[in-house]
Amino acid sequence: MTLRVGIAGLGTVGGGVVKLLAAQAGLITARAGQEIKVTAVSARSRRDRGFSLDGFTWHDGPVALAADPDVDVVVELIGGSDGPAKALAEAAIAAGKPVVTANKAMLAMHGPELAALAEARGVTIAYEAAVAGGIPVIKVLREGLAGNGVSRVAGILNGTCNYILTTMREEGRDFADVLADAQKLGYAEADPSFDVDGIDAAHKLAILAGLAFGARIDFAALHIEGIRRISDLDISFAQELGYRIKLLGIAERKEDGISLRVHPAMVPLSRPLATVDGVFNAVQLEGDFSGPVFLRGRGAGEGPTASAVVADLVDIARGVRIPVWGQAATSLAPARVLPMAAHEGAYFLRLMVVDQPGVLADVTAILRDHGISLESMLQNGRKPGESVPIVLVTHETSEAAVNGALARIAKLPSVLEEPALIRIEP
């Protein structure tokens, strides 16, 4: 018996899948109970990719690949929420073939609808590779924690941002400088906005939240901030205060809805997420019976992502059929996503002020007016008449109160720049 695989998209991940299936053929046959073999491929060009395409049927278009009678399962590695990727997934489902995909954008935007199509047709969509690469977080959440109500998911979901933040801290360099280097090294794209503006992490968070809460997530409802505004000054203050700055994706169940947000956060050094550095990803899950479960591994790259795609193929070969979202797609409830203004937590605020008498009195009076109390205040060094940073760490308060106070503080004549705000995540 052979499971015949058609792969659309032969970039880094597609090549990795071809290589992995060839390198581990014996082991995979033993584990899957049948041979798993690539029979057909499709890509934008037939250029040399460093591995042979001999023995694979070539298709010019992905939809033709889906229709190939020698293809039992379709691996979609084209990318993009719509266009050819979605057309391929729909064609495969219509042909009664399971789909394996690494496409977080497509799942975040169209996951429930595609799942409903697939379930109506009796096939599955598998997407372990879409979130956190080599970490089997989809499997852990959907199967390993199936007995739990999940109250919170928090993760470092974008390796590019984590690499940039780690390098800024370790080398004391600023964002633009490190980004330029990351682009040269291939850790960041020429157009880095998908990564550094938090969109990629948000796609992954939307998928995890849908699974964790059995909910339909409206992607437009997520609060998304990237890391462009993180300064080396904030990184060194974080160090001084016992935090690390990480771009986190957080999904939390609250009394009146779900909080869904991607933003830089101050993470206390004692927390497992704080020490996940470089290109590593990590996810912390809170189950009501399991307690906290923390996972850490490589979030991207040829090997880890291919490992995830092949795990899905082995599942399919083993006959595993689990609902795409952990429950029938038609049973997913629309999530009530809370507005960011309703967020409550502690805040790190940094002001650049003229070092002159009375500034602090003005700032603290405004905070008092908005009901915000301080846990600590930090001002390093004195430069009378010049610009100095003041750091304020608040007790738990509401985002609405902080926004109100900052709008007034920003208008004080002695405050020289837009204040910096970084949420503290316990």
Place this chain on the structure above:
Amino acid sequence: MTLRVGIAGLGTVGGGVVKLLAAQAGLITARAGQEIKVTAVSARSRRDRGFSLDGFTWHDGPVALAADPDVDVVVELIGGSDGPAKALAEAAIAAGKPVVTANKAMLAMHGPELAALAEARGVTIAYEAAVAGGIPVIKVLREGLAGNGVSRVAGILNGTCNYILTTMREEGRDFADVLADAQKLGYAEADPSFDVDGIDAAHKLAILAGLAFGARIDFAALHIEGIRRISDLDISFAQELGYRIKLLGIAERKEDGISLRVHPAMVPLSRPLATVDGVFNAVQLEGDFSGPVFLRGRGAGEGPTASAVVADLVDIARGVRIPVWGQAATSLAPARVLPMAAHEGAYFLRLMVVDQPGVLADVTAILRDHGISLESMLQNGRKPGESVPIVLVTHETSEAAVNGALARIAKLPSVLEEPALIRIEP
């Protein structure tokens, strides 16, 4: 549709499963695609356990439970490698019913044979709860990393030992003192040897190794050391040298066989395992494509273990049928387990010596004779004529060389106690 569950053993875990299934009935039905309901139980006595047994059929013996026509799946929570637990598993399999178990001893001793019986009968044995409680490590290894050759598994697999070692370090107390407290708190058994002598961790390691390497593991071939001989002195030297002492279970694929060992180890503070404290468990897996995958969570207790049992029940309800050991039980190869003398690594050695001229010359001459070179040497304070500790950290060397050298060193008149040896794990 209903999956009808019979539970044998109503201790902490059994009670947890009854409570979890009741508390999350709606969520589990949605996820499993059918109701999962306890219909029958069996235990040593009908004493009050804080939850009602109304509605469950009571069986005096586990084998009768397996035969109950209203039971579709048997949950074995009796414990013990043989006796009633094994009789129950065999009876359930013979009756064509899947078995869910938390019994690491039974799986470590009889796993492959039971799996062969189960596979011949077309049923499964599920055992997520047998290793690391709330961490779905069986699923991650057997399914999530199915495309990988696994080269190494290293874990903190016994919460009792980790709690004792953590408390010794944090409170500067000695082993016996902390153990007595742990017994009072219920973290350690009245007879603690299963935990503190490393047997429990070794059972779990044998299971992980069998899965990782597709091998039949001869439990008697494991090297097992516990934590009784760890002194507060070693813990403070570890601190000084940048290590934490952890009881690790390690399975490594080497060129000529498999290394399988449970022993206290010095773990560099920069490694994820070093900062896993208290009753938490953690496992580090090395896949050849995935790279390192690190998992951390609660290793024991009512909630986490019940979460693991219920995940297995949900899998069964969903129709998931994966070979017990990740490949056909009949295809498991006998593992060639390397003798501990063949181990190579760096060592922490602590001698208690009379502080007098010439001691160090004698010791270093012996090390030289055995080809052992030192990375560092530590002697804090001086007490001429009195007993002082000397710590030696070696470069990579062989266990055989270290044993040879220590046998001679122990006989030096100036060496007052049996030298302490703790392996350093990178």
